[in-house]
Amino acid sequence: MLTQRQDDILHLIIHNYTNLGKPIGSKTLMEEGIAASSATIRNEMKTLEEYGLMVKTHSSSGRIPSLKGYRYYVDHLLEPEKLNQSEIDMIREAFGRDFHEINDIIKQSAEILSHLTSYTALSIGPDVRNRRLTGFKMVPLNNRQVIAIIVTDKGNVENQVFSIPRDVDSDDLEKIVQIINDKLINEPLLTVYQRLRTEIPMILHKYFQTTEGILELFNNMLNEAFEEKIFVGGQMNLLNSDQVQDVDQFKAMYLFMKNSQRLNELLSAKDQPIQIRIGSELGNDLLSDMSLIQANYEIQGHGNGTIAILGSASMPYSKMFSLLDVFRRELAGTLNEYYRSIDSFG
Template identity: 70%
Template sequence: MLTQRQGDILKLIIQHYTTTGQPVGSKTLMENGISASSATIRNEMKRLEEEGLLSKTHFSSGRVPSMQGYRYYVDHLLQPAQVLPTEIQTIRQAFGQEFHEINEIIQESADILSSLTSYTALSLGPDVSERKLTSFKIIPLNHRQIIAIIVTDKGNVENQVFTLPPNIHSDDLQKMVNMINDRLVGQPLITVYQRLRTEIPMILHKYFQTTEGILDLFNHLLGHLFEEKIYVGGRMNLINFGAMQDKGQFESIYSFMKNSDELTQLLAPRHSMIQIKIGAELGNELLDNMSLIQANYEIHGHGKGTIALLGPANMPYSKMFGLMDVFSQELAMKLADYYRALDSTGE
C-alpha cells in the first residue's frame, strides 16, 4: 500500500491528467495542495514510477499514470463526483418521451449516455427468462411470403419475414397459428420453447402432413427473443478516441464495433453494482488503451440489466463513476415504470 502522501500525489496526477491530458510535474502538485518541497515530491514520484504506477514522458519532466496506476486509483482512491443537476435533468427529459417497446428504452439509454459523455455506450436489457408469450400473429405479404410477429408480456416484439414452403397453404397456416395461440399464449418463453420441441409437433402431425415450415419459423423467432441484444450508442466514438495507427487498425476497430457477440463479451458478470475494467483486462488488444465502466441494476420481478461506457483509459473516472451510478438508477426507474404500466393494462 502507498503512504498517505504517495496516494495523494497519485490521485492528483490522475485527476489532473484525465482533465488536461498534460503530464504533471512537482510544481503543479505543490500548487494543488501537496505540502512538501519540490525535491521531496520528485522523490515520491520516482518511487511511484518504480512501483509501476506512473510513467515518465519523453517530452517533459512530468509524469503520467500507467494502466497499473489507474487500477490502483480505481481500487483505493476513487471518490465519485456529484452529478450536475443539469445532467440529471437531461437524462430525465430524454427518458420522459413515450416508448412503445422495452427495447426502445434500452436503445435510448445507450444513445443518451453516449451523448452525455462522447464515449461509446453499451446497454443490455433485463433478463429474458421470465418473459411470457402474449401473442403470435402472421400477416400475409404476398402468396408466398408472410411477416410473423411474436409479442411478450414484457413489451418485447420480434418480427421476421418468412417465405413459406410450397407444401404449406395459407388455410393450414392459420390453423397452426390458432392452435399455437390456444395452447401457448400466457406460457413462459422457456416453456413455449420446450413444448414446441415435444408436445406441439405431435399434435400438429395429427392434422397436417408436414409442420416443418411453421415450427422452423417459430423456433427462429423464439431464438431471437432468447438472445441478449446489446444496444450501442456512439459506436463511432470509439474510433475518435482510439489511437488509430493505420488503416488496418481502423478496419479492425470498425469490425469489432459491429460484432454484438464481441461487445457482449466485454461485459463482466452482473455481480456488483459498478465494475471497471482497464486496458488488458478488457481481453482485446484493440482496446489496450481503453477502459470500461459497467453499472448493473435490478428490477424486482424482471431481472437484471447492464449499462456500460467504453472510453479512453484516461477518462475522468471520478466523474464517470458518479454519472454511471445516477444513470443506472434513472434507467432502472424508467424500466420499472414501464413494466408497471404493462402490468396495469394486463389486469
C-alpha cells in the same frame, strides 16, 4: 502501500491528466497544494514511476498515469464527483418520453449515455427467460413472404420476415397461427420452447404434409426472444478514438462491436453495482488501453440489467462513476414504471 504524499501526488496527476490530457509536472502539483519543494516532488514522482504507477513522457518532465496507476487510483483513491443538478435533470428529461416496448428503453439508454459521455455505451435489459408468450401472428407482405411477430407479456416484440414454403398457402398460415395461439398463448417462453419440439409438431402433422419450414421459423424467432440483446450507442466514438491506430485495428474493432456474443461476454461480470475494469482485465487485446465502467441494476421480479461505457483508460473516473450511478438508478426507475403500466393494463 504508498505514503500519504505519494497518494496525493498520484491522485492529482490522474485528476489533472484525465481532465486536461497533458503531462503533469512538479510546478503544477505545487500549485495544486502539494506542500513540498519541486525537487522533493520530482523525487516522489520518480518513486511512483519506479513502482510502475506512472510514466515519464519524452516531451517534458511531466508524468502521465500508467494502467497500473489507474488501477491503484480506482481501488484506493477514487472519490465520486457530485453531479450538478442540470446534469441529473438532463438524464431524467431524456427518459421522460413515451416508450412502446422494453427494447426501446434499453436502446435509448445506450444512446443517451453515449451522448452524455462521448464514449461508446453498451446496454442490456432485464432477463427474459420468465416471460410469457402473449401474441403470435403472421402478416403477408407479398405472395411468398410474411412477417411473423411474437409478443411477450413484458413488452418485448420480435419480428422476422421469412419466405413461405411453396406447399403452404394463406389458409394454411391462418390455421398454423390458430394452432399456435390456441396451444401456446400465455405459456412461459421456456414451456413454448419445449412444446414446439414435442406436442406442436404432432398437431401440425395432422393438418400438413410438411411442417419443417414453419417450425424452423418459430424456433429461430424464439431463439431471438431468448437472446440477451445488447444495444450499442456511439459506436463511432470508439472507432474514431486515439486507441484505434490503423486500418487493421479499425476493422478488428468494428467486427468486435458487431459481435453481440463477445459484447455480452464483456459485460458478464455482474457481482457489484458498479465495477471498473482496465486494460488486460477486459480479456481482449483490442481493448488493452481501454477501460470499462459497468453499472448493474435490478428490476424486482424482472431480473437484472447492465449499462456501461467503454473508452480510453484516461477517462475521468470520478465523474463517470457518479454519472453511471445516477444513470442506472434513473434507467431502473423508467423500467419499473413501464412494467407497472403493463401490469396495471393487463
